[in-house]
Amino acid sequence: MSDLNVVSISNARIPADPFVARHLIDGDWRSSTDGATFERVSPSHDAVVTVACRGNLLDVDAAISAARRAFDEGRWTATTGKDRATLLLKVADLIDRDRERIAFHETIESGKPISQAMAEIEGAADIWRYAASLARTLHGESHNSLGNDFLGLVLKEPVGVVSIITPWNFPFLIVSQKLPFALAAGCTAVIKPSEMTPATTVILGELLLEAGIPAGVANIVLGFGDPVGAALTTDKRVDMVTFTGSTAVGKAIVETAAGTLKKVSLELGGKNPQVIFPDAELDAAADAVVFGVYFNAGECCNSGSRIIVHEDIAEEFVARTVALSRLVPFGDPLDPSTKVGAIITPEHNNKIDTYVQEARATGASVPLGGKVLEVPGLRGRFYEPTVVTNVTGDMPIAREEVFGPVLSVLTFKTLDEAIALVNDADYGLSAGVWSENVHTCLEFARRALAGTIWTNTWMDGFAELPFGGVKQSGQGRELGKYGLDEFLEAKTVTMRIGKNREPWVSG
Structure with missing residues (x-):
């Protein structure tokens, strides 16, 4: 701890x-x-x-x-x-x-x-x-x-x-x-x-x-x-x-x-991906990924709960994400410095942990977190910031809505492969792409099946813009x-x- x-x-x-x-x-x-x-x-x-x-x-x-x-x-x-x-x-x-x-x-x-x-x-x-x-x-x-x-x-x-x-x-x-x-x-x-x-x-x-x-x-x-x-x-x-x-x-x-x-x-619900290409501004992308998965303790339909990272930068990007995750203030929600608070019920806390332990048991790695978080002085329900790697597309943690502070990491080689992973889900609420190439961003925006597409940002919203999803x-x-x-x-x-x-x- x-x-x-x-x-x-x-x-x-x-x-x-x-x-x-x-x-x-x-x-x-x-x-x-x-x-x-x-x-x-x-x-x-x-x-x-x-x-x-x-x-x-x-x-x-x-x-x-x-x-x-x-x-x-x-x-x-x-x-x-x-x-x-x-x-x-x-x-x-x-x-x-x-x-x-x-x-x-x-x-x-x-x-x-x-x-x-x-x-x-x-x-x-x-x-x-x-x-x-x-x-x-x-x-x-x-x-x-x-x-x-x-x-x-x-x-x-x-x-x-x-x-x-x-x-x-x-x-x-x-x-x-x-x-x-x-x-x-x-x-x-x-x-x-x-x-x-x-x-x-x-x-x-x-x-x-x-x-x-x-x-x-x-x-x-x-x-x-x-x-x-x-x-x-x-x-x-x-x-x-x-x-x-x-x-x-x-x-x-x-x-x-x-x-x-x-x-x-x-x-x-949503199982919202962020796709990170090698030419992305990695510091900004890592910060957005950390924000996307831990915002509201991941109890958010728009949670960026899975990232799809190009295999050439996957190891480096995961390391940045883990390091940044360690800095996120978790704990008493009444403290103005806290960014991530408590989990809504004991049952939901157990559900989150079950997803992580099942992924670990089927071959995934957990370089950060993966258990209930204890906060000194509080008797509430918290869960550690968690990153899960070596995830395959058929694992429940990659396909189902965990609704907690848990990030699943998948990798890709080509744009076509990334789009296939994005669209291989029952959900279609939102999706994000990180690249300095406008052509990559536009092609992604056209082909990704989601109600909202973010390019080089995550979860910015405006009253003027519609919000909603496709598929389930x-x-x-x-x-x-x-x-x-x-x-x-x-x-x-x-x-x-x-x-x-x-x-x-x-x-």
Whole structure:
């Protein structure tokens, strides 16, 4: 352990009284109808930090009913783009005001570093402002080339009531990649955050009420996938489900939503490669690889969890990566210097370790890490920064989503071989290429099967650019104007403007 950069317990303290989270239904904060609650234990400090209401079918029914009434009565859909934008901008300002509070609760519930959480909340506010700009510029189309007797219109209308189901790894950021776009489109919503990270979504509900959102437009039901999530995907009063999480759950949602043929948008898993060519700027590439695999402790759908390195530089590049990995500050997420915090649950920690030990048992090497990390002064769940080499493409660690701070290393000889390795995966969320040759980068970008391609960088994102995957990484897009389009339906209006229609039946 002495050769790793471990951050011991900081001066920050967990509050003596846990955060109390309740449902937001039809503009009111409510307890569950049966009074049930559940606790969230901090993964980094092993203390109860949140007590949340545990939703049941009656609570879900009340929330969906409220959202349906609000939509059908036009409380939100009848407002102007200007009015919607004004409210979204107010929410963004309130997020900025409360950024420290939001980031703190996100950190103690999820285990992510406080500095990272602060940056994510800042980014979330920017997304709300971008969505506000879309609300002002939303428009349909007109077609005046259909002949003298016709005018064609294409109206863009809100899809209706939307179920928003969000994960535990980026709870505030991801709800902010969905809800403001749904609101900008004129939809109403019922939100279910992960049972492991409910607090920040509840805080967002507080800010929405403070900003003046009409009752029933945005509702929050806390609890577990069964029964809350399941009911949100099957109820016929819900017109659309947008979900971020595992591919397995995404497939289940598609099956359950099929009964009512509601629209489904999914942002799912990834096994994202970075390909490093010999002419790359290796120091920059190594830093990006380390960032890509350890960011959010690797609990990230965009994690750069596998690298594909040209065999001529593989040994040197792995050595650089291992050396840099030893410098990454792992430990107490409440310390501002920490870059990698705790693992979300004990079960997930065991899952990560199982992947590493199975790879080792089948011939892979582990030059760094490969076991549970102990942090002095903390009783939380951590995993060492881990690099796995001598990996072959058929190993589970090379193909499946580990969702932890574990880097798999494969090698290649030619561009064609590298592309084949990139595309030989069930996932297609993102991919990266490192080369000083623009032709190499462009060919890679065209041939790699992924929703996002990064060239000579990793995980830079902008509210203006769409995000989403292909293959089993999902369907639909978030962010950009495409993120708004997900929550809209196109309606055709064909207008006869002349009076010379030929009769179909003559009499």
